[in-house]
Amino acid sequence: MAIMKFRVHGTHCASCEIVLERELKTLAGVTHVEASHQAGEVTLTVSDDVTLGSHDLDKLMGKHGYTFSSLSVKHEQTVNWSRIGGALVLVIAVYLLAKWSGVLTFSPNVQSGAGLGAVFVIGLVAAVSSCTAVVGGLIAAFSSRYAKEHPNATFHAKMVPHVLFNVGRLVGFAGFGAIVGLLGKSISLSTQMNGVLVIAVAVLMIGLGIQLMDALPSSYAIRPPKWLSHRIHALSQSDKPWVPAVLGAMTFFLPCGFTQSVQLFALSTGSPTQAALTMLVFALGTAPALVGIGAATSSMRGGGLGKLTKVVGAFVIVLGLTNVANGAALLGFTGVTEVEGSTGAFTPVLVDGKQLVQMEVTRYGYEPNVIEVVEDIPVAWEIYGGEVLGCADTLVVPKLNITKRIQSGFNTITFIPSQPGKYAFSCSMGMYRGTLIVK
Template identity: 30%
Template sequence: MSSRSSSLKTFFVRGMHCQNCQLFVESKLEEVEVIKRARASLKDSSVEIEFLGEAISVESINEILSGTGYSVAESKSEKHTGKAVKVLVAASLAIVVFFTVEKFAIGGLMNVDSSSSLLGFFLFGLVAGISSCAALVGGLVLSVSKQWYSLYSSEDSFLQKLQPHLIFHAGRLVFYSFFGFLLGWLGQSLKISLTFSSILVIAVSIVMLLMALQMLGIPTVSLSIPPFLRKLLAVDKSRRGRMMPFILGATTFFLPCGFTITAQALALLSGSPFHSSMIMFFFALGTFFPLIAIGASSLKFFSMKTFSEVFTKIAAVLIIFFVIYNVNSQLNVLGLPSLNNLTIGTGEQVPFTPDDSTTVLATASEKEEEIVVNEASPKETGEIIDIEEMVGFQEVVEEQPFVIVQSGPEIQVIRTVANATGYTPDYYQVKAGVPVRWEIEDVGTSGCTNAIISRNLFPQRVELTRGNTSVVEFTPQLPGQYKFSCWMGHYTGIIEVVN
């Protein structure tokens, strides 16, 4: 039995962006008889190959990797400005489409309540899948799609390559139904904390960001796993490997967009475990079609040899955008500074100017007689309402669609109109130490706008019901700017407390 001398050679790999990519390249190369060992490095985007005998050519190695989305070269590829422009233009167009959908508030076209049919929840899920769920779950699908695609060869059919995505959605359907059953059975005791959801979304977003940076070829923090352990944990086409997409799909129940939270709340109120389970099942089924379209489209683009690398970069840029969008929203939910602070209250401002007069404000019991609403047409979001101090008579600020009227025992009354596009006005000034009565009229909320939170002003969530006015009362003590927002932090405003 003769032994052959071995030779080592290092190649640079394109398309490798995660631990699973690293493992796949190694295992794919080690299937070849003349290759004794392959060790890929995510940090250097390279692979060191030990050959049994003479090293084979780059062309031969690329033939082995054909159809996987990976390729090798003997030197690092140069940066192409043309490709970068294509990536930025395509990603920008996708982002514009996303914000256009948000701007026109398609969620307002479909509204559900506790009496809605299961078909209504299906349509509600369909709308969610092309709105805020696309930012959260769609971004997650994009971040793992390349990894799943790499499990299959060019000989595998499109349906075979789609299997991880179908398993992912099977996990969503099964666990949405299961947790829906628990919501109906256990009721309020199983209510999911918004703080928990926010922290979880931020944690997942950080992982998505790291994957996106790797897809762009930017070195990031990478936890090195020993080769033998990577092979045990790898996602592959075995029965064990298929569990990862299933479990990932199941956990999205705890990564809710505003639409999902609405469905969960209505399932909670259903009072029937079976009906609650069906509400969540049909909602998840509605989201299936737009989300599977995102996954299927990504597979098509990855399979195009001339476009695969460009699409990988486009997907990475979109993931980074979704990360920023999601984290920014969760900062709003937590009441922390965010990008929204740059745009709130940019409209006409009427400053608060206190004097030495006795302040007499309308009492809550006198609301019907004392509160006056100007019939002028609403202005753009960003309008600021101030508090005028008065003695013995009512006063309405001219040309203001929402006014604060003050007469009687001290209480400050502010009014808001809520719809599917947010809250108007989005900026108020109130006086410190004086009780505030906030009246919020729901003229057609949908998704996450059907509840308002402001952690630093009041602990409870203010639920809104279409056609009704909800009221919350609180007494601000310390001067400063306090943020309020919808459940998911997409729509925000400021209540400024002044002395």
């Protein structure tokens, strides 16, 4: 046996490693392949009598946009400050657009059109990204096998495996999404621990967003295990009729920065229902290209796709930064509301010896989101909850140990503020935020 190494160009993420390893292994005389997006290399174990050059690898992998060269070609991974600067400008632009459109205040539920629409768009982009080469490989594997075993089957019969695959994918993403949400809920033991969880998830989301934007060298990338991806691909060789549906569901675990970022967001919701809905909408976004309906969209490659991927990466970073602010609110920091600006301050009215303050929970947050009261005088805090869903159905004031379930209609919280200062309040996930000022 002999070892041959080549420099590979055009990889984007861990999914590229899977594509390279599986396809290069089909070359005659190649017994093992190890690809590394981080190092920009592929290592081939070949028979002693086999000679391969970079042109042989180009011929096989050119359809995926990969090219190869001698390992002697230098491949230095350095920080490109101009690229980072451009990425920062893009992140700011996406933040302003997302804030203007109301996307940043969404909790994924049936009334959150803007937020779920953003998740759907991420799915559309993921469906035409290089990451989908892995999913496309699965589809090609079982469809070609079915066509070979049923050469006289009608078009509709040949479409059955594709339908099963996509149905399995939708059901699997919703089901596994619910489990992810349940996991997020189970480890949210307290408001403070929930804040820590949200910030931890946010940091991972920011890392994935940076990875999608290709703003830092690939050595900083987050990498899932490759063995699971290979096991899923191996399953595609089975002749069982239920395999396409199982494969569709198992694509939840394939490496893809888009999928991982949405999975992390689903985890941060701490709700099985919201997480399942989030993952289902994402899978729906990927469905058109996977079933061939979006053939025209799938033709996007090269620079156009790269720019679109960077925009999505910027959006993931914005979501991550927003979740940092959410977590900070849950930990009791008031500076977040002050930086974002207020919707006006409500001063109390004295009624029957109590300070009466009023606030409404809307789809955009708390109105007003700044409440002023005076110390040592009982407070009656009236909160009107409209059609409240998601995390907005709970209000927490961490430093005052107040947790209140908000029902539709009027809700009242009574307490006596004993210490002047600023107290952050928010929904249970920190998405809706405000400040209580005690004078």
